[in-house]
Amino acid sequence: MVTPVQPAQYRHGLGRLAFVAGLAAIALTGAVPAAAQSPASLGAVTIGSNYSDAVPKAAFQKMVDYCAAQTGTTVTVNTTEHAKFQDNLTSYLQGTPDDIFTWFAGYRMRYFADQGLLTPIDDVWAKIGSNYSDAFKAASTGNDGKGYFIPLYNYPWVVMYRPSVFTAKGYTVPKTWDEFTTLMDKMKTDGLIPLAFGDFDGWPAMGTFDILNMRLNGYQFHIDLMAGKEKWTDPKVKAVFEAWQKLLPYYSDGGIGQKWQDASTQLVQGKAGMYFLGTFASQTFQGTDAEGDLAFFPFPTMGTAFDSELGIDAPIDGLLLSKAPKNLEGAKALMACFSTGAAQQIYLEADPSNVAAANDVDTSKYTDFQKAAATVIAGSGAIAQFLDRDTIPAFAGATGMQPQLQSFIGNPTQDLDAYLQGIQDLWDGIAAEQ
Numbered sequence: 001m002v003t004p005v006q007p008a009q010y011r012h013g014l015g016r017l018a019f020v021a022g023l024a025a026i027a028l029t030g031a032v033p034a035a036a037q038s039p040a041s042l043g044a045v046t047i048g049s050n051y052s053d054a055v056p057k058a059a060f061q062k063m064v065d066y067c068a069a070q071t072g073t074t075v076t077v078n079t080t081e082h083a084k085f086q087d088n089l090t091s092y093l094q095g096t097p098d099d100i101f102t103w104f105a106g107y108r109m110r111y112f113a114d115q116g117l118l119t120p121i122d123d124v125w126a127k128i129g130s131n132y133s134d135a136f137k138a139a140s141t142g143n144d145g146k147g148y149f150i151p152l153y154n155y156p157w158v159v160m161y162r163p164s165v166f167t168a169k170g171y172t173v174p175k176t177w178d179e180f181t182t183l184m185d186k187m188k189t190d191g192l193i194p195l196a197f198g199d200f201d202g203w204p205a206m207g208t209f210d211i212l213n214m215r216l217n218g219y220q221f222h223i224d225l226m227a228g229k230e231k232w233t234d235p236k237v238k239a240v241f242e243a244w245q246k247l248l249p250y251y252s253d254g255g256i257g258q259k260w261q262d263a264s265t266q267l268v269q270g271k272a273g274m275y276f277l278g279t280f281a282s283q284t285f286q287g288t289d290a291e292g293d294l295a296f297f298p299f300p301t302m303g304t305a306f307d308s309e310l311g312i313d314a315p316i317d318g319l320l321l322s323k324a325p326k327n328l329e330g331a332k333a334l335m336a337c338f339s340t341g342a343a344q345q346i347y348l349e350a351d352p353s354n355v356a357a358a359n360d361v362d363t364s365k366y367t368d369f370q371k372a373a374a375t376v377i378a379g380s381g382a383i384a385q386f387l388d389r390d391t392i393p394a395f396a397g398a399t400g401m402q403p404q405l406q407s408f409i410g411n412p413t414q415d416l417d418a419y420l421q422g423i424q425d426l427w428d429g430i431a432a433e434q
Contacts, residue, residue: 059350198263202402219382
């Protein structure tokens with residue numbers, strides 16, 4: 001389980017942290033420190049990035065520029081469209097990858113570590129470990145016990161809405177499934193799309209499966225299903241799709257054919273009443289008349305034994321080293337810099353849709369939206385990474401669960417027993433090749 005990011009003071013008395021012997025120190029005060037004094041040049045470093053959307057791309061570049069100045073490196077960021085980066089990562093890492101690359105914590109990180117495609121950074125973690133919670137450390141550790149990952153931030157998957165619309169329409173935030181469906185019926189009557197939806201890239205629908213599975217069957221069953229310890233043909237999984245069938249009439253028309261940004265724009269424009277996605281959807285509100293008019297609530301409970309668990313997806317994003325960085329010293333210096341609250345704060349100021357992973361981030365600078373995100377994460381008793389991060393990459397990818405879930409959404413009345421047997425067969429075939 002991933003422990004949520006909580007406001008915290010820097011827990012040790014060291015005023016500075018030397019991340020590479022001989023380099024200028026980086027202040028861990030929760031505020032952006034003054035530039036390091038003439039850091040020794042550590043040469044060129046390249047970073048492969050999936051931050052292809054405008055807001056995170058600009059935020060990431062600002063953080064990279066800061067750490068390049070702090071470490072005396074010259075950094076080139078090579079950006080690839082997010083979905084393509086993810087679907088092609090195996091071939092990317094087996095070829096000639098960049099020194100550093102953006103990726104995810106947990107299972108997806110461990111999978112590539114097990115294949116020998118990553119460089120461990122235990123020496124970096126020995127210096128930065130006190131700036132992370134034990135849960136973040138665990139999510140950054142491979143099956144071999146070595147540290148690989150630098151967490152930057154995480155974010156919850158929640159139901160977003162515009163408070164001004166709720167106030168104008170007299171809507172009340174639902175807490176239970178019955179209240180949720182009653183509200184969506186009212187929104188339909190009022191001419192709104194009750195639940196915006198966009199799954200062009202294949203992965204957004206995974207979040208809905210995750211939350212329904214955790215609400216109905218609990219976190220442990222969900223994680224065991226992702227790992228192949230439970231079967232897709234289990235009646236418990238069928239119940240998830242039967243519940244999902246009841247949500248589909250409330251979705252945007254043609255949702256499979258539109259991107260998540262298009263669906264989020266329906267919320268921005270007041271055409272949709274709600275939207276279930278990660279809080280990164282708030283990026284579409286920036287620079288619009290609706291900026292600041294956004295709130296959210298956890299997905300409603302469903303009257304099961306797992307109501308009190310309040311399991312959610314709250315994925316951790318961050319950075320890894322490829323198997324043979326061309327500039328190992330410079331790359332490790334950058335990784336240490338990225339671990340600081342000062343660097344993460346620079347990212348969050350440009351993209352305030354997330355909450356920082358580092359303990360020493362200056363949480364007084366959090367927006368109300370970020371504070372609410374931290375509260376939701378803190379209120380969950382079980383946190384998953386996300387379907388495409390908690391299972392075998394090939395199973396989650398473009399020839400795996402992405403088209404499988406789109407098949408269900410496009411034809412929800414199909415024979416579910418046959419459908420789920422097909423998914424189980426898919427799993428069995430992919431797992432046998434691992």
